[in-house]
Amino acid sequence: MFNVCQTSMRQVRYGFTIATVLLVCSLYLQVGCKKKDIIKVDQDWVSESIPGSRISAAYMNLVNTSEADDTLLSADTDAFETVEFHNLIEDDGVTRMEFMESVAIPAGQSVQFTPGGMHIMLINRKKELKSGDYIELNLHFENAGLVTRKSPVKSMEEQVK
Numbered sequence: 001m002f003n004v005c006q007t008s009m010r011q012v013r014y015g016f017t018i019a020t021v022l023l024v025c026s027l028y029l030q031v032g033c034k035k036k037d038i039i040k041v042d043q044d045w046v047s048e049s050i051p052g053s054r055i056s057a058a059y060m061n062l063v064n065t066s067e068a069d070d071t072l073l074s075a076d077t078d079a080f081e082t083v084e085f086h087n088l089i090e091d092d093g094v095t096r097m098e099f100m101e102s103v104a105i106p107a108g109q110s111v112q113f114t115p116g117g118m119h120i121m122l123i124n125r126k127k128e129l130k131s132g133d134y135i136e137l138n139l140h141f142e143n144a145g146l147v148t149r150k151s152p153v154k155s156m157e158e159q160v161k
Protein backbone atom coordinates (compact mmCIF):
# COMPACT_ATOMS: atom_id res chain seq x y z
CA MET A 1 0.00 0.00 0.00
CA PHE A 2 2.78 2.39 0.98
CA ASN A 3 4.78 1.42 -2.11
CA VAL A 4 1.84 2.00 -4.44
CA CYS A 5 1.30 5.42 -2.95
CA GLN A 6 4.97 6.30 -3.31
CA THR A 7 5.01 5.20 -6.95
CA SER A 8 1.96 7.22 -7.85
CA MET A 9 3.36 10.28 -6.07
CA ARG A 10 6.55 9.89 -8.04
CA GLN A 11 4.53 9.64 -11.25
CA VAL A 12 2.56 12.72 -10.34
CA ARG A 13 5.73 14.62 -9.59
CA TYR A 14 7.32 13.36 -12.82
CA GLY A 15 4.23 14.35 -14.81
CA PHE A 16 4.20 17.76 -13.15
CA THR A 17 7.86 18.30 -14.01
CA ILE A 18 7.25 17.46 -17.68
CA ALA A 19 4.23 19.79 -17.76
CA THR A 20 6.29 22.59 -16.23
CA VAL A 21 9.12 22.09 -18.70
CA LEU A 22 6.67 22.09 -21.64
CA LEU A 23 4.96 25.22 -20.35
CA VAL A 24 8.22 27.08 -19.88
CA CYS A 25 9.40 25.99 -23.35
CA SER A 26 6.20 27.04 -25.07
CA LEU A 27 6.22 30.40 -23.29
CA TYR A 28 9.83 30.92 -24.30
CA LEU A 29 9.08 30.04 -27.93
CA GLN A 30 6.06 32.33 -28.02
CA VAL A 31 8.04 35.25 -26.65
CA GLY A 32 10.91 34.44 -29.02
CA CYS A 33 8.64 34.31 -32.07
CA LYS A 34 6.69 37.42 -31.14
CA LYS A 35 9.83 39.48 -30.58
CA LYS A 36 11.21 38.61 -34.01
CA ASP A 37 8.06 39.62 -35.81
CA ILE A 38 7.25 42.84 -33.96
CA ILE A 39 8.97 45.16 -36.44
CA LYS A 40 8.79 44.63 -40.18
CA VAL A 41 11.31 46.41 -42.41
CA ASP A 42 10.75 47.07 -46.11
CA GLN A 43 11.64 49.48 -48.94
CA ASP A 44 15.09 49.81 -47.39
CA TRP A 45 18.06 51.25 -49.26
CA VAL A 46 21.24 53.22 -48.66
CA SER A 47 22.33 56.20 -50.70
CA GLU A 48 25.76 56.09 -52.34
CA SER A 49 27.92 58.91 -50.94
CA ILE A 50 28.42 62.06 -53.00
CA PRO A 51 32.03 62.02 -54.38
CA GLY A 52 34.41 63.47 -51.80
CA SER A 53 31.96 62.97 -48.97
CA ARG A 54 31.97 60.37 -46.22
CA ILE A 55 28.37 60.78 -45.21
CA SER A 56 25.32 58.97 -46.51
CA ALA A 57 21.81 58.05 -45.43
CA ALA A 58 19.59 54.99 -45.10
CA TYR A 59 15.90 54.98 -45.93
CA MET A 60 13.25 52.45 -45.04
CA ASN A 61 9.75 51.75 -43.89
CA LEU A 62 9.33 50.37 -40.35
CA VAL A 63 6.05 48.74 -39.39
CA ASN A 64 5.16 48.00 -35.78
CA THR A 65 2.93 44.92 -36.07
CA SER A 66 2.47 44.55 -32.31
CA GLU A 67 -0.16 45.94 -29.98
CA ALA A 68 2.40 47.87 -27.95
CA ASP A 69 4.17 51.11 -28.80
CA ASP A 70 7.83 50.72 -29.61
CA THR A 71 10.80 53.06 -29.93
CA LEU A 72 13.82 52.91 -32.20
CA LEU A 73 16.55 53.74 -29.70
CA SER A 74 19.73 53.54 -31.74
CA ALA A 75 21.38 52.02 -34.78
CA ASP A 76 24.88 51.00 -35.83
CA THR A 77 26.73 49.46 -38.74
CA ASP A 78 30.23 48.24 -39.54
CA ALA A 79 30.30 50.47 -42.62
CA PHE A 80 30.08 53.84 -40.79
CA GLU A 81 31.47 55.20 -37.54
CA THR A 82 28.27 56.93 -36.41
CA VAL A 83 24.57 56.44 -37.09
CA GLU A 84 22.02 59.11 -36.12
CA PHE A 85 18.33 59.77 -36.68
CA HIS A 86 17.59 63.11 -38.38
CA ASN A 87 14.56 64.97 -39.60
CA LEU A 88 14.47 67.57 -42.38
CA ILE A 89 12.61 70.65 -41.21
CA GLU A 90 11.73 73.97 -42.79
CA ASP A 91 12.93 76.87 -40.67
CA ASP A 92 12.23 80.38 -42.06
CA GLY A 93 12.46 79.09 -45.60
CA VAL A 94 15.68 77.24 -44.86
CA THR A 95 15.72 73.44 -44.80
CA ARG A 96 17.90 72.02 -42.08
CA MET A 97 18.51 68.71 -40.34
CA GLU A 98 17.27 68.20 -36.83
CA PHE A 99 18.80 65.53 -34.58
CA MET A 100 16.37 63.04 -33.06
CA GLU A 101 17.27 61.17 -29.87
CA SER A 102 14.95 58.27 -30.78
CA VAL A 103 12.03 57.51 -33.06
CA ALA A 104 8.64 56.41 -31.70
CA ILE A 105 6.68 53.80 -33.64
CA PRO A 106 3.15 53.57 -32.23
CA ALA A 107 1.39 50.20 -32.03
CA GLY A 108 0.11 49.04 -35.40
CA GLN A 109 1.61 52.01 -37.24
CA SER A 110 4.50 52.60 -39.56
CA VAL A 111 7.26 55.17 -39.81
CA GLN A 112 8.95 56.15 -43.07
CA PHE A 113 12.53 57.27 -43.49
CA THR A 114 12.63 59.08 -46.82
CA PRO A 115 15.00 61.46 -48.66
CA GLY A 116 12.62 64.38 -48.01
CA GLY A 117 11.98 63.77 -44.32
CA MET A 118 13.18 61.60 -41.48
CA HIS A 119 16.32 59.70 -42.38
CA ILE A 120 18.98 57.52 -40.85
CA MET A 121 22.18 59.54 -41.14
CA LEU A 122 25.34 57.54 -41.76
CA ILE A 123 28.46 59.46 -40.73
CA ASN A 124 32.15 58.80 -41.44
CA ARG A 125 32.16 55.97 -43.92
CA LYS A 126 34.82 53.35 -43.22
CA LYS A 127 35.11 51.93 -46.76
CA GLU A 128 34.01 52.67 -50.31
CA LEU A 129 30.39 51.87 -51.09
CA LYS A 130 29.00 51.42 -54.56
CA SER A 131 25.77 50.33 -56.18
CA GLY A 132 25.20 46.61 -55.68
CA ASP A 133 26.87 46.57 -52.24
CA TYR A 134 24.89 45.86 -49.09
CA ILE A 135 25.39 47.32 -45.66
CA GLU A 136 24.23 45.56 -42.52
CA LEU A 137 22.29 47.88 -40.22
CA ASN A 138 21.60 46.95 -36.60
CA LEU A 139 18.44 48.61 -35.34
CA HIS A 140 17.88 48.57 -31.58
CA PHE A 141 14.25 48.79 -30.44
CA GLU A 142 12.95 49.17 -26.90
CA ASN A 143 10.48 46.25 -27.23
CA ALA A 144 11.54 44.34 -30.32
CA GLY A 145 15.20 44.29 -29.34
CA LEU A 146 17.76 43.95 -32.12
CA VAL A 147 16.58 43.89 -35.73
CA THR A 148 19.36 43.44 -38.29
CA ARG A 149 18.81 44.34 -41.93
CA LYS A 150 21.02 44.12 -45.01
CA SER A 151 20.15 47.09 -47.19
CA PRO A 152 21.23 47.61 -50.80
CA VAL A 153 23.31 50.64 -51.83
CA LYS A 154 21.82 52.71 -54.67
CA SER A 155 23.79 54.99 -56.96
CA MET A 156 22.66 58.57 -57.67
CA GLU A 157 21.24 57.45 -61.04
CA GLU A 158 19.26 54.61 -59.45
CA GLN A 159 17.81 56.97 -56.84
CA VAL A 160 16.14 59.27 -59.34
CA LYS A 161 14.47 56.38 -61.17
Ligand SMILES: [Cu+2]
Nearest residue numbers: 086097119121
Ligand atom coordinates in the same frame (compact mmCIF):
# COMPACT_ATOMS: atom_id res chain seq x y z
CU1 LIG B 1 20.85 64.01 -41.75
